[in-house]
Amino acid sequence: MxxxxxxxxxxxxxxxxxxxxxxxxxxxxxxxxxxxxxxxxxxxxxxxxxxxxxxxxxxxxxxxxxxxxxxxxxxxxxxxxxxxxxxxxxxxxxxxxxxxxxxxxxxxxxxxxxxxxxxxxxxxxxxxxxxxxxxxxxxxxxxxxxxxxxxxxxxxxxxxxxxxxxxxxxxxxxxxxxxxxxxxxxxxxxxxxxxxxxxxxxxxxxxxxRETLDLEWAEVVSVEQVGSADRVCVDTGNLLEHDEGMLIGSMARGLVFVHAETAESPYVASRPFRVNAGAVHAYVRTPDGGTKYLSELQSGDEVQVVDLEGHTREAIVGRVKIEKRPMFRIALETDDGDRIETLLQNAETIKVATGEGRKAVTDLEPGDELKLFYEDTARHFGEAVEESIIEK
Known part of the structure; x- marks a missing residue:
């Protein structure tokens, strides 16, 4: 309503x-x-x-x-x-x-x-x-x-x-x-x-x-360097909190929690308006419960921001920054044996939520647990549909 x-x-x-x-x-x-x-x-x-x-x-x-x-x-x-x-x-x-x-x-x-x-x-x-x-x-x-x-x-x-x-x-x-x-x-x-x-x-x-999402854990089964791809940074017109990020993934049924760049590092200042979200093909969740490709986002669009407890809010996209960067392919396995993957930039400034706390993707290892939103449903033009679609 x-x-x-x-x-x-x-x-x-x-x-x-x-x-x-x-x-x-x-x-x-x-x-x-x-x-x-x-x-x-x-x-x-x-x-x-x-x-x-x-x-x-x-x-x-x-x-x-x-x-x-x-x-x-x-x-x-x-x-x-x-x-x-x-x-x-x-x-x-x-x-x-x-x-x-x-x-x-x-x-x-x-x-x-x-x-x-x-x-x-x-x-x-x-x-x-x-x-x-x-x-x-x-x-x-x-x-x-x-x-x-x-x-x-x-x-x-x-x-x-x-x-x-x-x-x-x-x-x-x-x-x-x-x-x-x-x-x-x-x-x-x-x-x-x-x-x-x-x-x-x-x-x-x-x-x-706003909806509250049930986030769950999935185990990292592999972290593999896969060369360069067109990477998308989503810069919002909103300041994000330390425990907030966006839900990103190569497969619509499993979206990985990626932290906003709110943490300081020895190499770069924090950018609390930004989520370094992944490659252009990936999905990002939107406030209406749908998804968009990262490549589709443009200034004025709305994306969903989520915290570690699953509380959500909306943020306005101010700018989308696409550059070629080296990438990791991160493969996860859910409790019921489903395999989920996504591509994230090979950089220590990109953080994900693990069972041990906030962790750089460069430090991820098999056996780590990542937080994600899992929804066993197919998507067609960003909308959930009742049909069989194989993503791999």
Whole structure:
């Protein structure tokens, strides 16, 4: 599931300076949406590129029906109703409410995504949110005293009908919202002025989408010099930690953990943005669970970074450096007897994870154990497929 972070920046936040500060923090942190009043849409567009949802109230003059809206960037990506109406309690709902939500404001704008905003002030507002979800692309629910139970109810009842956006005031509340009932909310709407809280909430979003891999050990059966090949260094736009690297291999079913060049050596300074990954034919794992050939990588692509415990994150490729270098062929054997191979440069700066710790490939010997990700499946254009393919 793809998660999203919305940041609330309507007139309840304060004047335009206060709203602009939130919007700028959202842009800098990498949030997905801002929720503003419709009058602010064009000003948000001037600040940067982000999805814009706009509150519309009964008193609003719709800019969507204005022919000039597209030209002035005043058109939001989604319209949200509920403010100053039943959704936020301005218009009372009966305590035994079980009817339908009036979404006529949304229905008249057929080509714009629709959203409903509901403060959960009681059971009747849960029912109202359920009714709104039938029509709304996004259903934003905000609890006054933030509790899990209403969110659990709504996830169970409307989770597949709409994108459920849970109102939160902190990154920790966002984490809980993403984890509730194991499925979690599709998105969170953060109401906070703190730029660090906005950044932490985006980090929680990213963490919730990342997989954790089961890495295992395989025994080195041979290390052989095989001459020169075109070697690829992957230089990322991210700083890598000492226990991080990438999964690289000549065979898609078995990818070897290769450390980033974070360690100092007598010969060269550390390059904590780089993984000296192997020859051009080799695979590297990507954040979507697929693979790419090292030769295909280019600036702007994403690759998967993994640590020794199998925790993953994404990194942006800044540069790919290909040079002819002497290579080792390293052959491994898994516990079930499968043979895995890869080519790595013959250089002491290339390190792999062994049972004895971080070790240069120049020091590898038969009998050492290397950490790898093993997946007994074939690949076709980087995607796992159910077919028989022999790699050797």
């Amino acid at each position: 793809t998660r999203a972070v919305w940041v609330k920046a309507d007139d309840a936040v304060g004047d335009w300076d206060a709203r602009r500060a939130r919007i700028t923090s959202a842009l800098e942190a990498g949030a997905d949406w801002v929720l503003v009043d419709e009058a602010d849409v064009e000003r948000v567009r001037e600040l940067g590129e982000i999805n814009v949802a706009a509150f519309r109230t009964d008193g609003d003059v719709s800019v969507i029906d204005d022919a000039e809206a597209d030209e002035t960037d005043a058109r939001p990506d989604a319209v949200v109703i509920g403010k100053e109406g039943e959704g936020d309690g301005t218009v009372d709902l009966p305590s035994d409410y079980s009817g339908s939500a009036d979404l006529s404001t949304l229905r008249r704008d057929g080509d714009v995504e629709k959203g409903a905003y509901v403060r959960i002030l009681g059971k009747e507002y849960e029912s109202f949110a359920e009714a709104a979800a039938v029509e709304a692309d996004y259903t934003v629910v905000v609890g006054e005293d933030w509790t899990i139970i209403p969110l659990e109810n709504l996830i169970a009842r409307i989770g597949e009908e709409t994108e459920l956006v849970a109102g939160v005031t902190s990154a920790e509340e966002a984490r809980t919202a993403f984890e509730t009932l194991e499925l979690g909310a599709d998105a969170v709407l953060l109401d906070s002025d703190d730029p660090d809280e906005i950044r932490r909430t985006v980090e929680v979003r990213d963490e919730s989408e």
